[in-house]
Amino acid sequence: MDLAVEPSREAWRIEVRDWLRANVPAQPLPSLDTADGFAAHREWERRLADARLAVVTWPEAYGGRGVDLIDWLVFEEEYWAAGAPARVSQNGIFLLAPTMFEFGSDEQKQRFLPPMARADEVWAQGWSEPGAGSDLAALRSRADKVDGGWRVNGQKTWSSRAAFADWLFGLFRTDPESSRHRGLTYLLMPLDADGVTVRPIRQLDGEPGFAEVFFDDVFVPDEHVLGGVGEGWKVAMSTTTSERGLTLRSPGRFMAAADRLLELRSSVADAGARTAYDGDVAQAWMDADAYRLYVLDTALQALEGKPIGAESSANKLFWSELDVRIHETALGLLGERATVDSAWLDGYEFSLAGPIYAGTNEVQRNVIAERVLGLPRA
Amino acid sequence: MSSGMRLRPDDDAVEFAGSVRELFERACDVEALRAAWDSGDGRVPGLWKRLAEVGVTGLTVSEQLGGSGMDLTAALPVLVESGRAALPEPLVETLAGAQLLEQAGGELAARWLPRVADGSAALALGPGPTGVVSAAEHADLLLLADDNGSVFAVEPAAARLTTLPSVDTGVRLATVEWSADDALARLDGVDALAVFDWAVVAVAAQLVGLAEAMLDMAVAYAKTREQFGVAIGSFQAVKHQLADAYVATSFARPVVNRAAWSVARDVPSRSRDASHAKHAASVAASRVARTALQVHGGIGYTFEHDLHMWLKRTWTLSALWGNAQWHKQRLSRALLEDDARTRVP
Numbered sequence: 001m002d003l004a005v006e007p008s009r010e011a012w013r014i015e016v017r018d019w020l021r022a023n024v025p026a027q028p029l030p031s032l033d034t035a036d037g038f039a040a041h042r043e044w045e046r047r048l049a050d051a052r053l054a055v056v057t058w059p060e061a062y063g064g065r066g067v068d069l070i071d072w073l074v075f076e077e078e079y080w081a082a083g084a085p086a087r088v089s090q091n092g093i094f095l096l097a098p099t100m101f102e103f104g105s106d107e108q109k110q111r112f113l114p115p116m117a118r119a120d121e122v123w124a125q126g127w128s129e130p131g132a133g134s135d136l137a138a139l140r141s142r143a144d145k146v147d148g149g150w151r152v153n154g155q156k157t158w159s160s161r162a163a164f165a166d167w168l169f170g171l172f173r174t175d176p177e178s179s180r181h182r183g184l185t186y187l188l189m190p191l192d193a194d195g196v197t198v199r200p201i202r203q204l205d206g207e208p209g210f211a212e213v214f215f216d217d218v219f220v221p222d223e224h225v226l227g228g229v230g231e232g233w234k235v236a237m238s239t240t241t242s243e244r245g246l247t248l249r250s251p252g253r254f255m256a257a258a259d260r261l262l263e264l265r266s267s268v269a270d271a272g273a274r275t276a277y278d279g280d281v282a283q284a285w286m287d288a289d290a291y292r293l294y295v296l297d298t299a300l301q302a303l304e305g306k307p308i309g310a311e312s313s314a315n316k317l318f319w320s321e322l323d324v325r326i327h328e329t330a331l332g333l334l335g336e337r338a339t340v341d342s343a344w345l346d347g348y349e350f351s352l353a354g355p356i357y358a359g360t361n362e363v364q365r366n367v368i369a370e371r372v373l374g375l376p377r378a
Numbered sequence: 379m380s381s382g383m384r385l386r387p388d389d390d391a392v393e394f395a396g397s398v399r400e401l402f403e404r405a406c407d408v409e410a411l412r413a414a415w416d417s418g419d420g421r422v423p424g425l426w427k428r429l430a431e432v433g434v435t436g437l438t439v440s441e442q443l444g445g446s447g448m449d450l451t452a453a454l455p456v457l458v459e460s461g462r463a464a465l466p467e468p469l470v471e472t473l474a475g476a477q478l479l480e481q482a483g484g485e486l487a488a489r490w491l492p493r494v495a496d497g498s499a500a501l502a503l504g505p506g507p508t509g510v511v512s513a514a515e516h517a518d519l520l521l522l523a524d525d526n527g528s529v530f531a532v533e534p535a536a537a538r539l540t541t542l543p544s545v546d547t548g549v550r551l552a553t554v555e556w557s558a559d560d561a562l563a564r565l566d567g568v569d570a571l572a573v574f575d576w577a578v579v580a581v582a583a584q585l586v587g588l589a590e591a592m593l594d595m596a597v598a599y600a601k602t603r604e605q606f607g608v609a610i611g612s613f614q615a616v617k618h619q620l621a622d623a624y625v626a627t628s629f630a631r632p633v634v635n636r637a638a639w640s641v642a643r644d645v646p647s648r649s650r651d652a653s654h655a656k657h658a659a660s661v662a663a664s665r666v667a668r669t670a671l672q673v674h675g676g677i678g679y680t681f682e683h684d685l686h687m688w689l690k691r692t693w694t695l696s697a698l699w700g701n702a703q704w705h706k707q708r709l710s711r712a713l714l715e716d717d718a719r720t721r722v723p
């Protein structure tokens with residue numbers, strides 16, 4: 001068991017750190033869930049892409065550096081420690097791209113990946129429907145075969161980034177006789193296509209972070225099917241596994257938040273109020289560190305060829321609850337100013353979504369119980 | 379990746395632990411444990427000698443004195459197995475005490491350490507943060523720190539042991555009255571805090587093993603016990619408790635592994651990492667213990683069922699060598715007062 005840090009990784013860390021130090025905006029960008037903020041975050045992504053730091057794990061041919069998961073963790077630590085902007089392109093680069101690398105044709109990869117990396121095309125997710133949330137396989141939006149492609153009708157909801165995004169990926173029922181996980185197909189479509197209506201939804205924080213998307217005879221050509229027709233569930237699950245597993249929430253984000261929590265604690269003037277939360281502050285810091293070690297362990301195993309499977313549900317449970325605890329502790333330290341507008345309050349509101357999105361924590365517990373522990377299905 | 383950057387024990391250490399696990403399954407099964415709990419001294423007759431034969435008692439004794447001189451990262455899997463087996467032997471105390479003797483060297487080490495390695499002597503050390511010495515009544519030599527942190531070797535006959543009757547008969551607790559005047563020797567040049575941290579992480583590893591064992595028991599029970607015509611493990615209320623127990627154990631494990639590395643390499647954050655490990659493992663094992671008891675229902679709350687031995691060992695080891703709160707405070711001081719935020723690896 002040797003945890004020594006290799007010199008090449010240290011050199012990578014320093015390269016990333018130096019670039020961020022020189023380029024991260026001094027003032028935080030406006031929320032990416034506003035029109036101005038979205039544009040500003042797009043600009044930021046282009047700067048990252050120009051430095052070939054937008055998609056570091058991708059192959060060099062698509063604008064990446066081809067670094068392994070460990071160097072990706074290093075990048076993320078530096079990124080969040082530097083206070084760099086949230087990633088407006090995250091749906092695409094972290095969720096769609098891994099699926100496209102696995103299932104996409106060469107033409108699809110060449111068409112979609114470079115503009116995704118530069119945020120020239122920002123992607124929204126199309127999973128949930130009004131009648132299909134945790135029970136995603138109950139989805140009913142359909143795509144009927146027509147000459148040269150598919151005619152799409154139906155509705156998606158809670159579609160992250162859709163208010164301002166350019167493209168949408170998601171699952172649609174292509175076999176009208178099918179039910180549940182069968183007969184689904186993974187489609188890609190531009191949000192400005194004829195027949196698409198996007199209705200922004202104000203989130204808990206009041207900003208349009210997600211949207212409803214309506215499809216009324218939308219034409220999607222055959223070349224925008226990702227993976228095989230009728231194999232959408234398998235294709236989509238590869239995305240959700242990587243989503244839960246590693247790439248959605250890197251440890252760097254929580255380590256940075258835990259370190260900021262220590263700063264906040266030091267800034268509280270009243271000694272009684274400051275020390276009242278010492279146990280919670282220490283707990284948050286420990287849990288962020290535990291998350292870092294768990295992910296590092298998982299990444300090291302992945303590099304040795306072990307697939308990231310249902311165990312990744314444990315990962316999602318842990319970080320989402322950790323995030324809430326970090327922010328609850330911060331609000332506690334803020335005392336009567338807890339609900340005054342601040343980065344901590346924004347972070348708290350966002351943290352409350354964590355146990356809901358990407359598969360609710362209740363669903364994750366079922367996954368662990370059934371697929372890891374082998375307990376019987378109800 | 380060619381590098382050795384890992385958070386897991388080496389293959390050799392895992393293989394060795396596998397053979398020790400087989401020994402536990404043969405010689406320390408639940409019948410042997412039950413007999414030990416009913417016996418006078420709480421131990422399994424002959425087991426210590428067998429552990430010595432396969433090299434477990436001499437894990438931390440140097441090779442020239444008859445042991446294998448393993449560091450904590452290599453010893454860790456065996457310690458996890460000893461927890462999983464609810465081993466009622468003075469293992470952590472002896473392995474930790476041997477390091478004090480190794481550090482002191484000289485005639486004392488030359489006389490005692492070969493006996494530790496061959497299983498003819500056990501050690502105890504202390505006192506812990508609240509004045510308790512575990513396994514003192516099994517020890518052939520006591521290694522005791524005075525108020526100034528100086529460590530002395532004291533023969534049991536020269537000390538006054540007061541046994542503290544405990545619900546866990548497999549880990550004997552005592553207070554020890556002694557005087558430096560009656561000591562065999564003072565151990566010079568020892569790093570008592572480093573050895574304390576070693577023991578803290580070793581016990582954390584045992585707690586991980588206990589948590590794994592209790593989770594296995596609870597899952598197995600939930601699969602077979604039927605109510606309302608179905609296995610109780612099909613109910614979400616049961617599933618979610620077991621899933622949370624799994625998560626708690628899974629996230630404690632790498633923290634303990636990292637701490638073993640920090641202790642073995644004596645990195646600056648050693649004590650902080652050790653405290654993190656003991657806190658995480660104590661909290662996780664206590665959580666799993668509650669869940670395992672709840673899932674077992676009435677039968678779990680009996681002396682007849684095996685579970686109680688694992689529950690009580692969890693309570694004991696969670697409390698010893700600084701409990702979760704004690705370690706959280708030690709970590710908190712390092713973090714908030716000493717500004718010791720650097721993380722390893």
